[in-house]
Amino acid sequence: MASGTVPGAGSGFALFQNPLAVRDAPYGRVQETVMDDAGHRAAFDEITRWPGYRETPLIALDDVARESGVAAVHYKDEGGRFGLGSFKALGGAYAVRRHLAGIVEAKRGAPVTTDDLLQHRHGDVTGGVTVTTATDGNHGRSVAWGAQLFGCRAVIYIHAHVSAGRQAEIERYGATVVRTPGNYDDSVRQAAADAAANGWTVVSDTSYEGYREIPRAVMHGYTVMAEEALRQWPAREPPTHCLVQGGVGALPAAVAAHLWQRLGARRPHFVVVEPERAACLYASARAGKPTAITGALDTMMAGLACGEVSSLAWDLLARAGDAFVTIPDQAAIDAMRLLAARPAPVIAGESAVAGLGALRLIAADPAARAALRLGPDSRVLLFGSEGATDPALYAKIVGRSPEAVAGAFISRDGTQPAGD
Numbered sequence: 447m448a449s450g451t452v453p454g455a456g457s458g459f460a461l462f463q464n465p466l467a468v469r470d471a472p473y474g475r476v477q478e479t480v481m482d483d484a485g486h487r488a489a490f491d492e493i494t495r496w497p498g499y500r501e502t503p504l505i506a507l508d509d510v511a512r513e514s515g516v517a518a519v520h521y522k523d524e525g526g527r528f529g530l531g532s533f534k535a536l537g538g539a540y541a542v543r544r545h546l547a548g549i550v551e552a553k554r555g556a557p558v559t560t561d562d563l564l565q566h567r568h569g570d571v572t573g574g575v576t577v578t579t580a581t582d583g584n585h586g587r588s589v590a591w592g593a594q595l596f597g598c599r600a601v602i603y604i605h606a607h608v609s610a611g612r613q614a615e616i617e618r619y620g621a622t623v624v625r626t627p628g629n630y631d632d633s634v635r636q637a638a639a640d641a642a643a644n645g646w647t648v649v650s651d652t653s654y655e656g657y658r659e660i661p662r663a664v665m666h667g668y669t670v671m672a673e674e675a676l677r678q679w680p681a682r683e684p685p686t687h688c689l690v691q692g693g694v695g696a697l698p699a700a701v702a703a704h705l706w707q708r709l710g711a712r713r714p715h716f717v718v719v720e721p722e723r724a725a726c727l728y729a730s731a732r733a734g735k736p737t738a739i740t741g742a743l744d745t746m747m748a749g750l751a752c753g754e755v756s757s758l759a760w761d762l763l764a765r766a767g768d769a770f771v772t773i774p775d776q777a778a779i780d781a782m783r784l785l786a787a788r789p790a791p792v793i794a795g796e797s798a799v800a801g802l803g804a805l806r807l808i809a810a811d812p813a814a815r816a817a818l819r820l821g822p823d824s825r826v827l828l829f830g831s832e833g834a835t836d837p838a839l840y841a842k843i844v845g846r847s848p849e850a851v852a853g854a855f856i857s858r859d860g861t862q863p864a865g866d
């Protein structure tokens with residue numbers, strides 16, 4: 447694939463083909479330091495034992511495939527994940543569990559089981575631990591849930607633009623929520639400072655110099671979703687394209703790593719998608735190194751409103767990201783409405799549909815189609831990373847509440863679609 451910028455012909459997207467991407471190289475030593483197979487297997491073994499575990503559905507969007515002029519589009523709908531509404535349930539909670547197991551094992555000098563932790567059998571130890579993180583909603587919800595599930599305290603930092611609804615969803619799991627001025631990156635700094643002052647453990651989804659192990663556990667949790675998608679993939683041939691939205695980049699990096707490890711050179715072309723006003727991964731790809739974006743990061747796609755990449759994620763995406771795309775908010779709005787209006791509706795939040803929004807813009811643009819080799823034989827894999835995690839905003843955008851959209855549809859087997 448040639449490198450360079452393909453301007454989206456008037457439709458507001460931008461596409462950069464990454465000159466650092468390697469397609470034919472094996473999954474190498476640098477990549478292993480980010481995500482390794484043993485870490486994936488440990489996460490899969492653990493998370494599939496948790497109460498309430500169920501594979502999320504991989505939905506065939508035949509209507510989108512037709513509209514986009516490709517053979518197939520499949521959408522992994524994370525809206526129903528553990529009742530938390532997003533794929534983030536897999537990451538933060540898993541990192542909390544690993545952290546607590548490490549502390550208990552060091553104290554007791556013996557291994558602890560999942561059941562021990564779920565039953566709070568070492569509550570005298572875990573009850574003295576406080577985990578903390580900054581969040582725009584979904585990650586904090588996962589850390590709060592993990593703390594409640596495995597028996598420790600959580601203090602969660604949210605920035606000025608996080609909605610009251612998202613705050614309530616975190617508090618629901620017993621966490622203390624602290625609201626800070628400024629944007630997401632400011633809340634990250636505040637959480638780190640307060641953790642240092644109080645002896646708390648930061649369970650962040652973003653990694654920085656000297657802080658890799660916990661974000662690595664978070665990302666290993668996310669690989670469970672990618673593995674499920676490959677097991678559910680209905681065709682003999684693997685996907686040819688995968689478009690995944692990024693905030694700090696942990697989600698796309700975990701997915702790209704897993705696809706590379708499992709499929710090698712047959713892995714799909716990997717496209718990282720961001721909102722145009724919070725495109726730190728795109729800026730990093732253009733610069734060839736981690737590059738921060740400043741400002742209000744003003745986008746409706748709250749989960750993607752990040753200005754600084756995770757260094758761990760960047761180490762992987764620098765080679766695994768074939769292209770980086772930015773899209774306007776309108777593309778997400780259109781994609782949410784399209785999914786809600788299908789005969790079998792899919793309830794998706796703003797950040798869930800960036801990959802779908804990008805696919806539709808790219809598919810309608812001959813230069814971008816050619817650049818990504820998107821054609822009638824292409825098989826596209828998308829990750830719908832959340833349901834309606836902010837129901838009030840969902841209703842404003844779609845014109846109906848998530849319940850009304852779900853209620854309008856009763857499937858042939860009498861079940862309703864997964865949603866938040």
Ligand SMILES: Cc1ncc(COP(=O)(O)O)c(C=O)c1O
Nearest residue numbers: 692693694695696697749831832
């Ligand atoms: C729903 C949703 N999708 C995608 C992302 C992006 O994930 P990451 O920041 O790991 O790139 C987030 C992050 O919060 C999210 O909440």
